[in-house]
Amino acid sequence: MTERLSGGDMLIRALRDEGVEYIFGYPGGAALHIYDAIFRQQEIEHILVRHEQAATHMADGYARATGRPGVVLVTSGPGATNAITGIATAYMDSTPIVVISGQVPNDLIGTDAFQETDMVGISRPVVKHSFLVRAASEIPNVVKKAFYIAASGRPGPVVIDVPKDTTDPNDLHEYNYPAEVSLRSYKPSSGGHVGQIRKGVRALSEARRPVIYAGGGVVQGDASAELVAVARKLGYPVTNTLMGLGAFPGDDPQFLGMLGMHGTYEANCAMHHADLIFAVGARFDDRVTNNAAKFCPEARIIHVDVDPASIAKIIKVDIPIVGHCKVVLAEMLAVLETEITGTLDNADDVTAWWQRIDRWRAEHGLDHDQSERRGAGGSLLPQQVVQAVYRATGGDAYVTSDVGQHQMFAAQYYRFSKPRRWINSGGLGTMGFGFPAAMGVQFAFPDKTVVCITGEGSFMMNMQELSTCMQYSLPIKIINLNNQALGMVKQWQDMQYAGRHSHSTYRDALPDFSQMVGSFGHVGIKVTTLEELNSVIPDIFGDRYRNDLVFLDAHIDPDEHVYPMHIKGGSLKDMVLGNEEPT
Amino acid sequence: MRRIIAVLLENEAGALSRVVGLFAQRNYNIETLTVAPTEDPTLSRLTLTTEGDEGKIEQIIKHLNRLIEVVRVFDLTEGDHLEREIIMIKVRADGAARAEVKRTTDMFGGQIVDVDQNTYTIQLVGPSGKLTAFIDALDGNQVVEVVRSGVSGIGRGDRILSL
Ligand SMILES: Cc1ncc(C[n+]2csc(CCOP(=O)(O)OP(=O)(O)O)c2C)c(N)n1
Ligand SMILES: [Mg+2]
Numbered sequence: 024m025t026e027r028l029s030g031g032d033m034l035i036r037a038l039r040d041e042g043v044e045y046i047f048g049y050p051g052g053a054a055l056h057i058y059d060a061i062f063r064q065q066e067i068e069h070i071l072v073r074h075e076q077a078a079t080h081m082a083d084g085y086a087r088a089t090g091r092p093g094v095v096l097v098t099s100g101p102g103a104t105n106a107i108t109g110i111a112t113a114y115m116d117s118t119p120i121v122v123i124s125g126q127v128p129n130d131l132i133g134t135d136a137f138q139e140t141d142m143v144g145i146s147r148p149v150v151k152h153s154f155l156v157r158a159a160s161e162i163p164n165v166v167k168k169a170f171y172i173a174a175s176g177r178p179g180p181v182v183i184d185v186p187k188d189t190t191d192p193n194d195l196h197e198y199n200y201p202a203e204v205s206l207r208s209y210k211p212s213s214g215g216h217v218g219q220i221r222k223g224v225r226a227l228s229e230a231r232r233p234v235i236y237a238g239g240g241v242v243q244g245d246a247s248a249e250l251v252a253v254a255r256k257l258g259y260p261v262t263n264t265l266m267g268l269g270a271f272p273g274d275d276p277q278f279l280g281m282l283g284m285h286g287t288y289e290a291n292c293a294m295h296h297a298d299l300i301f302a303v304g305a306r307f308d309d310r311v312t313n314n315a316a317k318f319c320p321e322a323r324i325i326h327v328d329v330d331p332a333s334i335a336k337i338i339k340v341d342i343p344i345v346g347h348c349k350v351v352l353a354e355m356l357a358v359l360e361t362e363i364t365g366t367l368d369n370a371d372d373v374t375a376w377w378q379r380i381d382r383w384r385a386e387h388g389l390d391h392d393q394s395e396r397r398g399a400g401g402s403l404l405p406q407q408v409v410q411a412v413y414r415a416t417g418g419d420a421y422v423t424s425d426v427g428q429h430q431m432f433a434a435q436y437y438r439f440s441k442p443r444r445w446i447n448s449g450g451l452g453t454m455g456f457g458f459p460a461a462m463g464v465q466f467a468f469p470d471k472t473v474v475c476i477t478g479e480g481s482f483m484m485n486m487q488e489l490s491t492c493m494q495y496s497l498p499i500k501i502i503n504l505n506n507q508a509l510g511m512v513k514q515w516q517d518m519q520y521a522g523r524h525s526h527s528t529y530r531d532a533l534p535d536f537s538q539m540v541g542s543f544g545h546v547g548i549k550v551t552t553l554e555e556l557n558s559v560i561p562d563i564f565g566d567r568y569r570n571d572l573v574f575l576d577a578h579i580d581p582d583e584h585v586y587p588m589h590i591k592g593g594s595l596k597d598m599v600l601g602n603e604e605p606t
Numbered sequence: 607m608r609r610i611i612a613v614l615l616e617n618e619a620g621a622l623s624r625v626v627g628l629f630a631q632r633n634y635n636i637e638t639l640t641v642a643p644t645e646d647p648t649l650s651r652l653t654l655t656t657e658g659d660e661g662k663i664e665q666i667i668k669h670l671n672r673l674i675e676v677v678r679v680f681d682l683t684e685g686d687h688l689e690r691e692i693i694m695i696k697v698r699a700d701g702a703a704r705a706e707v708k709r710t711t712d713m714f715g716g717q718i719v720d721v722d723q724n725t726y727t728i729q730l731v732g733p734s735g736k737l738t739a740f741i742d743a744l745d746g747n748q749v750v751e752v753v754r755s756g757v758s759g760i761g762r763g764d765r766i767l768s769l
Contacts, residue, residue, distance in 0.1 A: 147627050148627060148631045172674060207769070208675055208677040331671070332665065332668035335664065
């Protein structure tokens with residue numbers, strides 16, 4: 024006999040049947056029936072956050088680290104609107120989260136009831152899809168569809184808006200969780216078109232100056248192993264986007280580093296001079312292309328992406344291949360293995376190409392050991408902090424970040440060896456993302472080292488979660504690159520507004536962070552020199568603080584800029600390399 | 607170039623707002639839009655006309671397809687098709703003008719569907735260009751009110767949009 028459950032109980036049961044471990048949430052009137060259902064069960068752990076935005080970033084961090092949808096529960100009205108920034112963040116980076124929002128009862132919808140807001144309407148431009156539950160009996164089906172849509176194809180956030188009457192504890196329904204869903208209007212593609220794959224392989228084998236340009240789709244699509252195999256087979260240079268870091272091992276000689284606005288000299292030059300770009304799971308974002316009209320003038324372009332709408336959106340593509348990166352790369356590899364047995368005909372050209380790239384690398388590549396440098400007045404440099412964290416964690420930590428200079432230093436100098444280790448808001452660029460995202464990752468992997476490389480500006484956008492970390496004993500290591508400024512804004516003002524620092528510094532109004540985190544019950548450490556840094560790093564990543572949240576407040580040279588940096592309106596190869604050194 | 611795009615859509619609350627929202631959000635322009643349920647009550651059929659170069663139209667179609675509730679998208683202007691719009695137009699028709707309006711209406715194959723002492727209400731069906739020509743042919747000072755239905759269209763012969 025099937026069980027009879029209330030809508031609230033069905034909702035929680037359905038989440039359990041989806042294999043959900045955690046709900047990141049915050050209660051309120053419209054969600055109280057659901058909260059009561061949570062209280063009466065043990066299987067799913069609810070994490071009480073301190074702000075709904077943080078809940079969405081936690082779910083997002085959880086999703087990015089595990090590949091499984093993260094789940095959020097908020098109340099109607101302000102709870103729902105607070106979640107919007109996190110939903111938009113997940114949307115821009117295509118991560119699967121399911122956001123359940125309480126709503127006023129169906130019969131009050133449209134009356135401007137207390138805490139009513141049109142959540143489906145307000146979230147519409149930033150969700151993959153959304154549902155408004157009209158009757159309790161719909162709940163199991165809606166949950167099934169929501170998870171399927173969130174996680175399949177190009178993943179993305181899905182909102183389920185749940186009016187309070189549909190979770191009424193006295194209104195019981197038969198509960199059956201559907202085994203599968205099929206939607207006539209939604210059939211994500213998987214394998215690529217065979218003819219296109221052959222064309223792609225032919226173009227690859229004929230290239231003289233090829234570059235493999237891999238993005239977040241490879242990470243999200245778990246296609247890293249296939250990417251590495253194809254790259255190894257061909258021996259071609261690989262660059263990753265900000266979102267793709269970790270898709271290819273960061274310390275591998277075949278790796279050129281990140282490309283784009285703050286990409287490496289060799290990656291940007293190689294792209295610009297290439298005769299073939301093999302783009303996989305990347306979307307030619309304006310932070311990559313610089314001026315799209317000047318993008319890679321000599322290159323033919325192969326583009327593999329699961330989302331047809333990403334192909335030829337910005338840049339004309341010669342060989343589009345729509346399909347799941349993992350499947351398409353495996354298919355291409357199979358063709359490569361049968362068709363290419365000995366050395367490729369283009370081997371000499373590729374050798375010459377590598378020589379050129381190595382010259383670029385030698386001339387202006389990133390310096391991965393900056394221990395000899397000192398900032399103004401002997402101060403600590405942000406690169407040194409990231410390099411110390413990299414060495415202490417062997418390139419294998421989960422590293423989240425926020426938005427600003429610190430994010431770019433982390434991306435440049437922490438060389439990720441594996442996918443899903445680098446977690447940042449590349450698309451929306453959401454300050455305040457890094458810390459709660461790190462919490463989501465730590466929930467997913469309680470025994471792994473989780474580091475949040477942040478800036479004091481970004482950290483202050485969600486620092487209330489220090490309290491949540493105390494409640495759930497999360498031993499996150501927060502590395503605060505404290506330049507006492509909205510550094511990235513200040514850098515732009517230095518470079519484009521003759522140093523007029525309009526509202527990018529806070530005078531002396533910053534807190535003493537180590538005292539502040541101390542008051543939450545955590546460990547706070549302040550360092551101002553490389554020597555001090557080197558003396559505390561072993562403790563932070565060693566046994567002494569293994570079970571503690573540590574906040575390292577690293578005071579760095581406030582005038583350090585991020586280089587290289589694209590020259591606005593130029594091509595990919597047009598960069599400023601250091602103070603006053605354009606290419 | 608002007609395009610007529612037909613869309614089969616799940617007949618669900620909120621589906622239409624996603625289509626309209628997409629156009630606003632992506633900075634695409636909707637010139638006309640008509641929508642009604644089909645013979646299959648679970649589906650609506652929507653016809654819209656828009657302007658754009660080939661790249662833009664391709665993006666519009668891809669983004670429409672990306673909407674979960676969109677079942678099929680069909681660019682009617684890509685091949686042979688029929689296009690129809692209906693117009694109802696109220697014109698001042700007194701004295702000598704009365705005969706003149708009647709003559710123009712007959713010439714365009716329109717019908718006068720409502721009459722009172724001072725006005726005629728004329729109905730005309732046809733491709734949009736013909737309706738515009740009709741409006742132009744009337745004396746602008748006489749026109750009191752114009753209502754156009756927006757374009758709907760169907761492929762010719764075996765060009766069929768169905769599930
Ligand atoms: C929510 C939000 N508001 C504003 C911005 C614009 N913005 C980009 S970087 C930045 C400064 C970040 O300061 P901080 O976190 O201290 O990092 P830093 O650049 O100093 O390393 C600002 C304000 C943003 N990305 N996100
Ligand atoms: Mg700062």
